[in-house]
Amino acid sequence: MELLGSCSEGSSQTGATQSSIINGLPDDIALTCLARIPRKYHSLLKCVSTKWRDLICSEEWHLYRQKHNLAETWIYALCKDKSEQLCCYVLDPNLPKKGWKRIPDLSSRCLKRKGVGFEVLGKQIYFLGGCGWIEDATDEVYCYDVSRNAWCEAKFTEFENTFFTSCGCVHYDVNLKISVYSLETATLIYEKWISNIFVDDINMHVRQERARIAKVLGVTPKTRSTCSKNLGFLCYFACEAMDGKIYAIGGLGSKSSDPHSWDTFNSTTNSWTSHMDPNVVPEIEDSLVLDGKIYIRCGSSSVSSHVYAVVYDPLNGTWQHADSDMVSGWRGPAIVVDETLYVLDQSSGTRVMMWRKDSREWEAFGRLSSILTRPPCRLVAIGKKIFVVGKGLSTVVFDVDKAANMDGVLQIQVQKPDSDGPYRLLYCSGKGNKWGVMQELDKGVEPNVGDYDKRTALHLAACEGCTEIVLLLLEKGADANFMDRWGRTPLSDARSLGHLEICKILEAHGGIDPVLLDSQTPCYQIHYKEVQMDGAFLIGEGAYGEVYRVKWRGTEVAAKTIRSSIASNEKVRKAFLKELELWQKLRHPNIVQFLGVLKDSDRLIFLTEYLKNGSLYDILKKKGRLDPTTAVTYALDIARGMNYLHRHKPHAIIHRDLTPRNVLQDEAGRLKVTDFGLSKIAQEKDVYGYKMTGGTGSYRYMAPEVYRRESYGKSVDVFSFALIVHEMFQGGPSNREEPAEHVADKRAYEDSRPPLSSYLYPEPVRMLLKKCWHKNPDTRPKFEEIIPELERILEDEQRNMGIGFCRSCAIL
Numbered sequence: 107m108e109l110l111g112s113c114s115e116g117s118s119q120t121g122a123t124q125s126s127i128i129n130g131l132p133d134d135i136a137l138t139c140l141a142r143i144p145r146k147y148h149s150l151l152k153c154v155s156t157k158w159r160d161l162i163c164s165e166e167w168h169l170y171r172q173k174h175n176l177a178e179t180w181i182y183a184l185c186k187d188k189s190e191q192l193c194c195y196v197l198d199p200n201l202p203k204k205g206w207k208r209i210p211d212l213s214s215r216c217l218k219r220k221g222v223g224f225e226v227l228g229k230q231i232y233f234l235g236g237c238g239w240i241e242d243a244t245d246e247v248y249c250y251d252v253s254r255n256a257w258c259e260a261k262f263t264e265f266e267n268t269f270f271t272s273c274g275c276v277h278y279d280v281n282l283k284i285s286v287y288s289l290e291t292a293t294l295i296y297e298k299w300i301s302n303i304f305v306d307d308i309n310m311h312v313r314q315e316r317a318r319i320a321k322v323l324g325v326t327p328k329t330r331s332t333c334s335k336n337l338g339f340l341c342y343f344a345c346e347a348m349d350g351k352i353y354a355i356g357g358l359g360s361k362s363s364d365p366h367s368w369d370t371f372n373s374t375t376n377s378w379t380s381h382m383d384p385n386v387v388p389e390i391e392d393s394l395v396l397d398g399k400i401y402i403r404c405g406s407s408s409v410s411s412h413v414y415a416v417v418y419d420p421l422n423g424t425w426q427h428a429d430s431d432m433v434s435g436w437r438g439p440a441i442v443v444d445e446t447l448y449v450l451d452q453s454s455g456t457r458v459m460m461w462r463k464d465s466r467e468w469e470a471f472g473r474l475s476s477i478l479t480r481p482p483c484r485l486v487a488i489g490k491k492i493f494v495v496g497k498g499l500s501t502v503v504f505d506v507d508k509a510a511n512m513d514g515v516l517q518i519q520v521q522k523p524d525s526d527g528p529y530r531l532l533y534c535s536g537k538g539n540k541w542g543v544m545q546e547l548d549k550g551v552e553p554n555v556g557d558y559d560k561r562t563a564l565h566l567a568a569c570e571g572c573t574e575i576v577l578l579l580l581e582k583g584a585d586a587n588f589m590d591r592w593g594r595t596p597l598s599d600a601r602s603l604g605h606l607e608i609c610k611i612l613e614a615h616g617g618i619d620p621v622l623l624d625s626q627t628p629c630y631q632i633h634y635k636e637v638q639m640d641g642a643f644l645i646g647e648g649a650y651g652e653v654y655r656v657k658w659r660g661t662e663v664a665a666k667t668i669r670s671s672i673a674s675n676e677k678v679r680k681a682f683l684k685e686l687e688l689w690q691k692l693r694h695p696n697i698v699q700f701l702g703v704l705k706d707s708d709r710l711i712f713l714t715e716y717l718k719n720g721s722l723y724d725i726l727k728k729k730g731r732l733d734p735t736t737a738v739t740y741a742l743d744i745a746r747g748m749n750y751l752h753r754h755k756p757h758a759i760i761h762r763d764l765t766p767r768n769v770l771q772d773e774a775g776r777l778k779v780t781d782f783g784l785s786k787i788a789q790e791k792d793v794y795g796y797k798m799t800g801g802t803g804s805y806r807y808m809a810p811e812v813y814r815r816e817s818y819g820k821s822v823d824v825f826s827f828a829l830i831v832h833e834m835f836q837g838g839p840s841n842r843e844e845p846a847e848h849v850a851d852k853r854a855y856e857d858s859r860p861p862l863s864s865y866l867y868p869e870p871v872r873m874l875l876k877k878c879w880h881k882n883p884d885t886r887p888k889f890e891e892i893i894p895e896l897e898r899i900l901e902d903e904q905r906n907m908g909i910g911f912c913r914s915c916a917i918l
């Protein structure tokens with residue numbers, strides 16, 4: 107590759123003197139001493155003198171550190187920040203407190219770019235191509251020299267961009283521009299985070315725009331020649347480095363006229379060569395290098411859902427279909443460690459799978475806590491350690507060797523997922539290499555592992571469904587009936603989360619479930635003295651009264667007060683208590699936990715768990731439109747909570763007022779459904795209409811049959827759910843200027859529904875929403891059907907969105 111201009115920092119050789127590196131020491135001894143200084147101090151060393159800077163940037167330094175096992179590998183990642191701009195982070199994995207550091211931004215010209223390719227060749231990190239939301243794919247290449255800590259825009263000698271620049275389609279100028287940034291450190295870039303639907307949109311946009319401009323100008327748009335100095339105009343392509351070459355495979359952009367091409371960059375000849383192979387397709391979901399061959403996993407075509415992979419063998423220079431057994435398990439981000447392929451499969455829980463070449467089988471290698479590994483994730487390896495980097499740069503590390511040798515020893519580890527996040531305690535039994543989150547601490551609190559005993563671990567293991575750990579802890583004498591501050595035992599936790607095997611184990615160890623024992627009591631009563639009402643903080647006000655944050659037994663909880671105008675009516679009060687009696691039996695991770703009713707209080711006050719992040723309504727108001735993965739993850743949370751209510755025995759619980767205000771978020775980001783104030787036990791002959799609280803906007807989510815005051819069933823909640831999901835993609839109600847009652851009226855009598863633009867809604871989401879808000883309540887799907895559908899959509903979203911993470915690392 108020919109870089110026009112130099113990447114060096116500041117002034118170059120001019121200031122160099124003939125003096126030795128360290129006065130009085132021969133240069134080779136000076137190198138021996140300096141090369142032992144850890145990489146994190148190299149940027150400081152470079153400030154000492156030009157001589158030192160040149161030494162540290164030299165090949166000699168690089169080779170010396172490699173030869174003497176001093177080379178340190180850092181991980182670089184490119185993410186999108188809240189304003190959808192690219193931002194770079196670096197992780198020095200040797201630091202005791204692991205934390206990603208943000209590094210100065212890329213050139214402002216590529217901040218908004220999508221679909222860029224990323225690769226590392228030697229000490230250079232390449233940031234290739236990409237497109238903007240309205241800009242065509244570019245052939246721009248940015249390059250970062252990790253030894254010099256400098257960015258430069260790498261352009262090739264022949265610039266064939268005249269067509270696009272002359273018609274103003276590309277907003278970048280053709281003249282050579284070298285942007286040199288003095289960065290503390292560098293970044294690796296891999297970015298492919300928008301969903302298929304957006305990719306399709308861009309693809310279409312690119313083609314249409316090109317055709318339009320070509321027509322206006324009466325010219326034919328250029329495509330790549332088979333041998334060019336330039337990278338083609340590419341975005342959304344796969345990038346891999348092998349044998350000193352960069353491979354740019356598939357993708358969209360100008361080359362969409364030739365969907366089966368792939369390019370190689372040869373650093374010795376400084377040029378790109380374009381090739382063709384019918385087995386290469388434009389839509390590539392992932393790629394990897396294994397046994398000296400490049401594998402690409404291709405996206406499903408629009409006509410068939412079949413997913414396949416092809417493999418490139420440099421020996422014969424062709425792409426062939428890959429081993430279908432191997433491809434069948436390649437269901438997530440992949441990494442090769444010691445010539446063994448590992449895949450993070452997040453289709454059900456978070457499992458690390460290992461491909462056994464000898465038996466040609468996928469083997470479960472271990473399970474990770476899905477709380478820590480927040481999808482979409484990327485894998486990167488340093489030596490035997492695999493780093494699972496997820497959303498928000500949450501990072502879990504495990505050592506493939508140690509994981510294989512550990513044998514039944516309960517380990518507790520401290521994990522700090524990101525620079526300003528809280529500490530987390532992880533536990534692992536070793537046997538199945540299952541890591542789970544034991545506890546998340548308050549921000550700034552440093553944990554002392556010794557403080558966390560077997561009892562807490564047992565609760566957590568019962569919740570996480572880690573059978574081995576439960577057995578191990580019971581063997582070690584953990585108390586099967588230790589009640590946490592919410593009055594829950596490991597058995598009640600395991601039962602509410604459906605871990606039946608663990609329930610049996612706990613029962614065999616004398617475990618009791620206070621929820622079942624308490625079911626005779628009308629309501630869990632809390633003495634008012636236990637609650638510190640003096641320091642109460644008013645959170646908000648709803649149709650029934652105010653909600654306060656108070657402390658109960660030292661823990662923050664929400665106290666919901668019912669207006670005296672409502673509660674003084676004995677009939678209504680009884681109805682409420684009956685409702686609460688129902689609440690106290692409910693336990694589900696996606697349902698706000700009811701704690702009890704204040705005894706002997708003049709007012710009707712009940713306590714629930716306190717959810718710091720507020721309601722979905724607040725979230726949407728603050729953030730606007732959510733990205734597809736977040737929206738589908740939230741939809742799943744709501745659907746799971748609602749499914750639990752609808753499957754409640756002996757009578758299903760219909761929420762009847764499911765709105766974004768009645769969905770709250772906990773600190774971990776999980777959504778929980780609340781406010782069953784309007785719920786009634788659905789009895790066949792005893793369902794009756796209820797005037798929902800139009801004031802807080804419930805009309806907007808009201809099913810037509812409720813508005814028309816017809817008899818109705820569980821599917822009214824499915825209707826409301828669909829409108830909530832719609833809002834998450836849209837960023838708010840589509841008809842907010844219209845009075846809510848008019849909206850409900852039009853839905854009930856004119857079959858009006860909000861618009862579903864293909865631009866915002868992935869096709870499967872559109873189809874699901876249409877089914878869920880169908881005018882015929884009987885054809886609406888049940889939540890138990892919606893959940894697997896959403897899980898499938900989420901899996902697809904994650905595959906397509908891969909939040910642009912490190913796939914490799916630079917060694918210095």
Ligand SMILES: Nc1ncnc2c1ncn2[C@@H]1O[C@H](COP(=O)(O)OP(=O)(O)OP(=O)(O)O)[C@@H](O)[C@H]1O
Nearest residue numbers: 646647648649650653664715716717721767799802
């Ligand atoms: N458990 C809780 N933790 C934290 N905030 C809560 C909790 N319960 C309610 N809130 C907040 O308190 C406010 C009032 O809630 P409330 O449920 O009384 O009314 P609403 O849902 O806004 O309206 P409506 O009563 O018509 O359903 C809302 O802002 C809600 O986000």
